[in-house]
Every structure is written in C-alpha cells, then in structure tokens.
Amino acid sequence: GQQLNQSPQSMFIQEGEDVSMNCTSSSIFNTWLWYKQDPGEGPVLLIALYKAGELTSNGRLTAQFGITRKDSFLNISASIPSDVGIYFCAGMNYGGSQGNLIFGKGTKLSVKP
Amino acid sequence: GAGVSQSPRYKVAKRGQDVALRCDPISGHVSLFWYQQALGQGPEFLTYFQNEAQLDKSGLPSDRFFAERPEGSVSTLKIQRTQQEDSAVYLCASSLRDRVNTGELFFGEGSRLTVL
Numbered sequence: 001g002q003q004l005n006q007s008p009q010s011m012f013i014q015e016g017e018d019v020s021m022n023c024t025s026s027s028i029f030n031t032w033l034w035y036k037q038d039p040g041e042g043p044v045l046l047i048a049l050y051k052a053g054e055l056t057s058n059g060r061l062t063a064q065f066g067i068t069r070k071d072s073f074l075n076i077s078a079s080i081p082s083d084v085g086i087y088f089c090a091g092m093n094y095g096g097s098q099g100n101l102i103f104g105k106g107t108k109l110s111v112k113p
Numbered sequence: 114g115a116g117v118s119q120s121p122r123y124k125v126a127k128r129g130q131d132v133a134l135r136c137d138p139i140s141g142h143v144s145l146f147w148y149q150q151a152l153g154q155g156p157e158f159l160t161y162f163q164n165e166a167q168l169d170k171s172g173l174p175s176d177r178f179f180a181e182r183p184e185g186s187v188s189t190l191k192i193q194r195t196q197q198e199d200s201a202v203y204l205c206a207s208s209l210r211d212r213v214n215t216g217e218l219f220f221g222e223g224s225r226l227t228v229l
Contacts, residue, residue, distance in 0.1 A: 004155075033216045042117070042204050042220025043156065050215070088155050092216045100169065101216055103155030 006089055006104035012112040013083065019076040021107040023089030028069035031092040033101065034061075038085045046087075047074070084109050115139070117221035119205050125227045126195045134190045134224045136205030146218060147180055147190050148204040156204055162188060163210070195228045202226075 006023045013019055023032070031050055035043035047058050049065035049072060056063055062075045076083055086108050090101040118137040126132050138145050143164050148156035149172075158172040164185035173180070177195075182188040192199055202225045206218035 031216050040222065042206070042222050044220070045217055048216055090155075090216065092214075100158045100161065100172070101156075101218070103157070105153070105155050 004089055004091060004102055004104035006087075006107050008107060009105070010108040010110065012110050013079045014112045015080060017079050019079050019083070019109065020073060021087060022071060022073040023091075023104050024071045025091055025102075026070075029091030029093055029102075030069070032063070032065050032072040033090045033092070034063055034072070034074045035088045035090060035103075036085050037088060037106070043088060079109075081111060084111055117205055117207050117219055119203075119221035119224050121224055122222065123225050123227075125229065127229055128196060129194050130228075131191065131193045132195055132226060134192075134203050134205075134226070136188045136190070136221060138186065138188070138205070138207030139219055141209070142207035142219070143185065143210045144208040145182060145188050146206040146208075147188070148206065148220075149174075150202040150204055150223070152201070159190070159203075192226070195226070197228050200226055200228045 004023050004025050033048045034046045036046050037043040047056055047063040052065055052069050053067045054065045060077045064073055086106040088106045089104045092101050120135050145162045147159040149159055150156040160180045161169040162182045165182050177193045179191045202223040204220050204223045206220045208218050
C-alpha cells in the first residue's frame with residue numbers, strides 16, 4: 001500500500017530557530033495535510049494543501065505541495081516552546097473512501113537540553 | 114462539549130476479553146472515522162461512517178473488529194477476543210459532510226487500550 005516517509009524522525013530545537021521537515025511518498029496524492037499531536041491528545045490540523053506547487057502559510061508555519069505530488073515540506077519559523085510535539089504529514093486522494101488519510105510516522109520536535 | 118469525546122480514556126484488558134470504545138462526535142458532523150495508532154507510529158485508518166451508514170471498513174484488521182453507529186451520532190468500536198497486538202490508541206475523528214474530501218478531520222483524545 002501507499003507509504004509516507006517523514007524526515008527527520010526527531011529533532012531538537014532551540015527557541016528562535018527555524019525548523020524544516022519533509023514527507024515523501026511512493027505514489028501521488030491529490031491532497032497533503034500537516035497535523036500536530038501533543039502527548040495524550042489527538043492530532044490537530046495545521047495546514048492543508050490541495051494543488052501541486054501550492055505554498056500555504058498559517059502564522060509561522062509554511063507548507064508546500066510538491067510539484068510531482070509525491071512530496072511536501074513544512075517549515076516553522078522562529079520556533080517557540082509550544083511548538084514541541086509530533087508533526088505528521090498525511091496524504092489523501094479523491095474518490096474512494098473520503099477521509100481515508102495515509103499518515104507518516106511523524107517528526108518529533110523536542111527542546112534542546 | 115465542543116470537541117470529539119471518547120471513552121474510556123484508558124482501558125486495560127486481559128487477552129481474550131471483549132472491549133467496547135465509545136465516540137461522541139462534534140454535533141452536526143455527519144462523518145465519523147476510527148483510526149488506530151500504535152506506539153511511535155502515525156494513525157492508521159480503520160473505518161468510516163456517513164450518518165449511520167458504514168461506507169468503508171477496509172482498514173479493520175480482522176473480523177474481531179466491529180464498529181457501529183446505529184443512530185448516526187455516537188459510535189462504538191468493539192474488539193472481540195482481544196490480543197496483545199491490539200494494544201494501541203484508538204482515535205475517533207469527525208468532519209462536516211462538505212469538508213470530508215478536504216481531509217479536515219477533528220480528532221478526539223483517543224482511547225488507549227493495553228492488552229495483557
């Protein structure tokens with residue numbers, strides 16, 4: 001089946017640093033989404049991308065839908081402590097089962113000791 | 114409440130026991146989903162309802178897993194004869210009908226199942 005590869009698996013941030021993570025797929029998607037999950041909580045949608053090449057921002061977050069439709073990246077500028085958590089990319093195709101999102105394994109953001 | 118509500122938050126079951134997990138979606142959301150999230154992994158799709166109709170159950174891992182939503186609101190995920198590999202967080206999500214194809218899902222906090 002379809003699989004998403006997220007990198008890096010984990011990273012440490014210092015407040016104020018910019019952060020970048022990406023997601024690649026073996027097959028194309030029509031929609032890319034980025035969700036964030038805090039410990040003990042469900043994922044929360046951050047950004048949704050619907051068109052190849054689309055670049056979308058949400059505050060300090062910027063995400064792009066790759067032109068090949070097989071990848072996406074998420075950037076966080078000027079990170080703050082509450083950015084800590086696990087970030088998941090997810091892909092979806094039209095038709096078939098709506099809401100059947102394929103999730104990556106996540107990128108865990110932690111604070112540098 | 115304003116969000117998706119799931120109960121119990123934590124469930125410990127002995128191998129072979131049956132369990133039932135409940136989901137109360139956001140009021141007005143006709144679409145409801147169940148996902149399974151193993152430790153250190155992303156959520157994996159189990160099943161999808163639109164109102165009371167189960168439109169997709171392709172993600173259910175075996176016939177021990179059964180989901181229902183008889184009145185198109187609250188949903189129950191039932192796992193019969195639980196096994197250790199069933200240990201995971203079970204996430205419920207809901208969505209407005211016209212937002213389903215956008216991937217905009219609202220997740221609950223999940224029910225963490227541990228099978229001993």
